[in-house]
Amino acid sequence: MKRSHLALLTALLVGAAPLLSACGVIRGDDEDSRGAVTTGVTREPCPLAVDKNKGCIYLGTVSDLTQGPFAAQAVPITNAQKAFWQRVNRAGGIGGKYEVDVQAYVRDNKYNPEVHNQVYQEIKNNVLGLAQTLGSPTTAAIINDLKANSVVAAPASWTSGWEFEDVIVETGANYCIESMNAVDYAVETYKPKSVMAVHYAGDYGADAAAGAKVAAERNGLEFTAVETPQGATEQGRAITEITKNKPDLVILTTGPADAAAIVGQAAAAKFSGRFIGTGPTWNPALLDSPAAPALKALYEQSAPGRAWGADTPGHRAMREALGDVEPNDGYTSGWAWSYPLKAALEKMVAGGDISRKGLLAAVKSLTTVDYEGMLPPEAGNYAGDPNAATFRQTVINKPDDAAPTGVTEVKGFYTGPTAQSYTMDGPCYEKL
Amino acid sequence: MKALLESLIRGLGNGSVYALLALGFVIVYKATRVISFAQPSFMIGGAVAVSYLAEVTGFYLAMVLAALLVAAVALGIERVAIRPMVGRPVFVVAIITLGIDVVVRVVVNGFIGLDVRQVGDPWGLSLVEIGGLAVQQRWLAMLAAAALLVGLLFAFFRYTRYGLAMRAAALDQETALAQGVSVGTVFALSWAFAGGLAAIAGTFVGTGQGVDQLTWIIALKALPAIIVGGLDSLGGAVAGGLIVGVVESLVQSYQSDLAPWLGQNFAIVTPYVVMLLVLLVRPYGLFGTREVERV
Numbered sequence: 001m002k003r004s005h006l007a008l009l010t011a012l013l014v015g016a017a018p019l020l021s022a023c024g025v026i027r028g029d030d031e032d033s034r035g036a037v038t039t040g041v042t043r044e045p046c047p048l049a050v051d052k053n054k055g056c057i058y059l060g061t062v063s064d065l066t067q068g069p070f071a072a073q074a075v076p077i078t079n080a081q082k083a084f085w086q087r088v089n090r091a092g093g094i095g096g097k098y099e100v101d102v103q104a105y106v107r108d109n110k111y112n113p114e115v116h117n118q119v120y121q122e123i124k125n126n127v128l129g130l131a132q133t134l135g136s137p138t139t140a141a142i143i144n145d146l147k148a149n150s151v152v153a154a155p156a157s158w159t160s161g162w163e164f165e166d167v168i169v170e171t172g173a174n175y176c177i178e179s180m181n182a183v184d185y186a187v188e189t190y191k192p193k194s195v196m197a198v199h200y201a202g203d204y205g206a207d208a209a210a211g212a213k214v215a216a217e218r219n220g221l222e223f224t225a226v227e228t229p230q231g232a233t234e235q236g237r238a239i240t241e242i243t244k245n246k247p248d249l250v251i252l253t254t255g256p257a258d259a260a261a262i263v264g265q266a267a268a269a270k271f272s273g274r275f276i277g278t279g280p281t282w283n284p285a286l287l288d289s290p291a292a293p294a295l296k297a298l299y300e301q302s303a304p305g306r307a308w309g310a311d312t313p314g315h316r317a318m319r320e321a322l323g324d325v326e327p328n329d330g331y332t333s334g335w336a337w338s339y340p341l342k343a344a345l346e347k348m349v350a351g352g353d354i355s356r357k358g359l360l361a362a363v364k365s366l367t368t369v370d371y372e373g374m375l376p377p378e379a380g381n382y383a384g385d386p387n388a389a390t391f392r393q394t395v396i397n398k399p400d401d402a403a404p405t406g407v408t409e410v411k412g413f414y415t416g417p418t419a420q421s422y423t424m425d426g427p428c429y430e431k432l
Numbered sequence: 433m434k435a436l437l438e439s440l441i442r443g444l445g446n447g448s449v450y451a452l453l454a455l456g457f458v459i460v461y462k463a464t465r466v467i468s469f470a471q472p473s474f475m476i477g478g479a480v481a482v483s484y485l486a487e488v489t490g491f492y493l494a495m496v497l498a499a500l501l502v503a504a505v506a507l508g509i510e511r512v513a514i515r516p517m518v519g520r521p522v523f524v525v526a527i528i529t530l531g532i533d534v535v536v537r538v539v540v541n542g543f544i545g546l547d548v549r550q551v552g553d554p555w556g557l558s559l560v561e562i563g564g565l566a567v568q569q570r571w572l573a574m575l576a577a578a579a580l581l582v583g584l585l586f587a588f589f590r591y592t593r594y595g596l597a598m599r600a601a602a603l604d605q606e607t608a609l610a611q612g613v614s615v616g617t618v619f620a621l622s623w624a625f626a627g628g629l630a631a632i633a634g635t636f637v638g639t640g641q642g643v644d645q646l647t648w649i650i651a652l653k654a655l656p657a658i659i660v661g662g663l664d665s666l667g668g669a670v671a672g673g674l675i676v677g678v679v680e681s682l683v684q685s686y687q688s689d690l691a692p693w694l695g696q697n698f699a700i701v702t703p704y705v706v707m708l709l710v711l712l713v714r715p716y717g718l719f720g721t722r723e724v725e726r727v
Binding site for chain 1: 556646681
């Protein structure tokens with residue numbers, strides 16, 4: 001290169017440097033340019049601030065937003081959380097000093113653990129914590145990173161494994177406890193002698209099946225487990241096992257379409273036992289399906305919380321904030337899951353240690369959370385050991401054409417004797 | 433015996449849906465030498481279109497309209513995204529069809545929404561007694577619809593000018609072109625047929641149980657079916673689909689009793705096991721054309 005060219009290039013680089021730096025291209029430090037307090041917290045207001053004088057706490061969302069199997073639930077969950085934090089901001093924010101942004105760092109995991117980790121890595125240096133991390137296997141892909149960096153996250157899943165992770169702020173009884181309560185409820189109500197768990201593989205289905213097994217053993221019931229794949233046309237074997245073995249009670253842990261296929265076709269084959277499905281087995285559109293008569297006759301839903309139409313201050317606030325949307329309990333879950341993070345953020349700001357470690361410390365000091373009646377306050381206990389802190393109450397619903405999400409409560413928050421006495425000493429799905 | 437026959441009919445019902453899907457794959461393959469991975473999106477698109485149209489027109493007319501609509505969409509996609517790729521490696525075109533599948537499914541998912549959508553079929557989960565067998569009406573409807581469509585399709589290829597053109601182009605594109613056959617039209621028609629057949633298959637998948645955002649996965653069952661039958665054989669596609677459906681259903685019903693050591697849900701991999709076994713004996717499928725390569 002000629003000397004004159006070298007000089008020109010040097011001049012260009014020197015001249016461009018301040019310009020690039022001003023644009024943040026060279027520094028690459030978004031936080032500093034926004035007046036960072038700590039990772040994911042700025043003195044500058046949120047992009048959609050209600051009060052421009054308040055700083056901003058950024059929370060990320062990694063959810064199944066387009067093509068994964070849980071997109072139908074993930075979208076309302078995410079929208080409910082946006083509405084939840086907008087309401088918090090309008091009510092004065094966190095400690096009167098900060099507002100919360102959950103819209104700047106929303107990423108799609110496509111329900112793929114690798115993608116989940118990839119998009120989490122993209123946003124993790126810009127957020128204080130995660131308002132939502134959807135899925136058990138996906139969250140498992142980032143759990144070590146969350147723990148290493150003290151990143152607090154609200155999970156969109158109810159596996160019992162979360163009871164043993166400090167950084168995970170789960171809300172509601174896990175699938176394992178839920179199925180224990182479902183079996184105990186059935187024992188009280190229908191006096192079954194045999195139980196079959198029809199479940200997906202993994203820490204959704206296996207967690208619930210393990211809970212059903214524990215409850216069946218405690219009640220002296222005959223127990224069998226039938227693992228079934230996803231897909232309504234794949235349920236032939238599960239239906240055959242049910243109609244052949246004729247259990248008195250079937251605990252279902254599948255998606256809604258598969259649950260309808262199993263209940264509807266088993267009933268068509270003259271099966272008359274009872275079905276209780278975990279929360280995700282229900283979808284209000286099932287009441288319009290050919291399986292509706294069978295569902296109304298034989299099916300009930302166990303759920304970690306009250307449905308959309310419940311009359312509590314939290315439910316009313318949610319319905320008001322979301323406005324004219326098609327009722328869906330994905331909204332209810334997303335809204336309810338946000339209360340513990342709100343409580344922890346308030347405690348962190350009040351304590352003065354505004355940092356990831358400060359937030360984690362705040363979480364670990366929570367013994368109750370005000371869910372505005374959506375769940376009992378003790379559902380927000382993150383302070384004790386896992387066995388003591390595990391929330392053990394479940395709601396039982398039944399199909400109802402008149403209810404907004406197609407189910408009404410037949411038994412309010414309930415702890416069966418099995419869940420009451422069970423020692424939570426490890427994730428249930430490892431014990432099936 | 434009764435359970436065996438019921439399982440057999442269930443398998444034939446599902447198998448006839450796989451056969452319709454497999455026919456779409458084979459028609460596109462014969463015309464273009466490309467396996468179109470866009471079939472799942474056409475399948476779910478057809479079912480969702482029926483779920484909307486049936487409220488207005490009733491189920492049967494909705495199914496016809498949806499098949500025509502999806503055929504038109506498939507034809508348009510072929511013209512815009514596939515035709516410009518003529519002459520490119522078939523692998524590249526196959527990857528493009530994968531992209532088309534994802535794009536169409538994302539759009540269709542928007543129409544599915546959050547709930548399971550019902551196709552409004554008249555059968556539901558109703559049973560009919562035939563010789564003491566309790567058979568779901570929809571299995572019989574699937575079989576009848578597949579038989580009718582396969583008959584019409586074979587008549588089209590045998591007796592119409594366009595059918596002849598498609599057969600000629602499938603045999604030798606350059607010679608067909610020299611004889612005045614519009615190969616471009618053949619490409620377009622093959623995509624339209626594949627789209628229409630997939631739409632009808634999707635509608636039958638939705639009978640009795642509805643469709644949701646995961647239903648598209650069923651279309652992948654047609655892949656082992658076309659390998660079993662032979663990639664370039666229409667009759668093979670029908671046979672492959674029925675074989676996959678029946679074997680799958682029998683394994684679902686009897687594997688836990690006869691071969692529990694295979695573990696739970698062996699039925700999922702059954703189509704692929706059948707495919708491997710057939711490939712070991714007949715590498716070009718049961719009815720596929722044996723290729724002769726000169727060295």
